[in-house]
Amino acid sequence: MTLYKTGQVPGYEWTQRWTKGTSDPIQLWASSEIRTVYVSVRYSTEQLPLKVRRFVPQEGDKLERTWAYQGTKKSALIPPYALVDVEAGTSAYTTYIRESMKDIFSTMLGNEEDLLYKTYLLAYHMWQKEERTSEAFGLLNWTLRLWVAIRLSTTSAFIVGKETLDMPANILDESSPDHGKIPLPPVMGAQMDTILIHHIQNKLRHELLDNLQKVMLRNKPTSWLVTYLVSFILLHNIALITKHDASYAIKHGMNRRFAREQKVREYHMGANVILAHFHYCNKGRIPFSDECEDKDLRALAQLDEEKIRFVRATRALVQRHQQEWNQARSNGVYEDDYYFVSQLFDEKWQPSTTNV
Structure with a gap:
């Protein structure tokens, strides 16, 4: 099941060094000077400290940042810096994922009264409260960390602070959507992608899907x-990575709806698998329906008052927004936050097909 991008868009790679997911160290450096940069994403105030060094470019290394503006390809030359130590970068990212999680949730998930916010908030609270040996803790731990890692690999990151690797503040001109920000050197960006995808996401995905299958069985x-919470978060993630693919296609003027059309189909096949499993397990139990009373939730699912209030609130929000969600689904708006999660509430769910 594909839950995230597995690399750069073909033809838009930042380097040809690590095309198979390996992270071999750079051998040829241009300088012995090691600098520390601080990296930030727009969703969190937390900063990621990374040690970098100027390297000697080789064939296949991209040395510029590109974007499309009014049908014209634009670019900016970026100095060639890369991470000194990928293992240290992995450790720094692992810490950053935990420390930035709450910030990212608060920034990305909208109004506190929205279903997204309420659902992630409950998942986050349960993750913090559950015994570390419990089934629920394990599933939520893998899910939430994976979700944040995917956001980091599908969100532009920038260098902040005094150390800018000698790049001026206007290195990206006014035609760039990121004007005024200091971009990551492309090869460094490729290393960070490799860390997130191959060192962190792959491991979390394996643990999560293996254990989720056992729980569902x-x-x-x-x-x-x-x-339900894990399924909701994974389905919302699929809408988000679909939206990322659409945004990337626009940014680079690709003249197609999605940058990775085949990957988008795979993402959506994964959504159908998650939904099929959830609805199969849920057969005969409809906790979000009016027929399901609080006493049933206490007796069957052993929910406490906080969780029962969550079910009630979810039920009300589903009823309030069902029509607009159905409209988004009818129009094939795969990027809509609720395109996939709304299907969790279908009493007679049927798999959908993707047209790209």
Whole structure:
């Protein structure tokens, strides 16, 4: 099941050094000077410290940042810097994912009264409160960390602070959507992608899907809520990575809806798999329907008052927004936050096809 991009868009790679997901160290450096830069994403105030060094470019290394403006390709030459130590970068990212999680949720998930915010908030609170040996903690731990890691690999990051690797503040001119920001050197960006995708996301994905399958196969009523939360977050992630693919295609003037059309199809096939499993496990139990009373939630799913209030709030929000969600689905707006998650509430769900 494909839950995230597995690399750069063909033809838009930042380097040909690590095309198979390896992270071999750079051998030929142009300077012995090691600098520390601080990297930030727009969704968090946390900063990621990374040690970098100027290297000698080789064939296949991209040395410029590009974008499209009014049908014209634009570019800016970027100095060739790369991470000194990929393992140290992996460790720094692992810490950053945990420390920036709450910031990213708060920034990305909209109004506190929205279903997205309420759902992630409950998942986050359960993750913090559950015993570390519990089934729920494991599933939420892998899910939330994976979700944040994917956001980091699909969100532009920039250098902040005094150390800018000698790049001026206006290195990206006014035609760039990122004017006024200091971009990452492309090869460094490729290293960071490799860390996120191959060192962090792959491991989390494996643990999550293996254990989620076991929980779904056991299909205990007491696992219903955590299964729902994990399914919701994974489905929302698919809408977000679809939106990223659409934005990337626009940024680079690709004249197609999605940058990675085949990958988008794979993402959506994964959504159908998640939904099929959820609805199969949920057969005969409809906690978000009016027929399901609080006493049923207490008896079957063993939910406490906080979780019962969440189910009630979700039920009300589904009823309020069902029509607009159905409209987005009818129009094939795959990038809509609720395109996939709204299908969790279908009483007679059917898999959908993707047209790109």
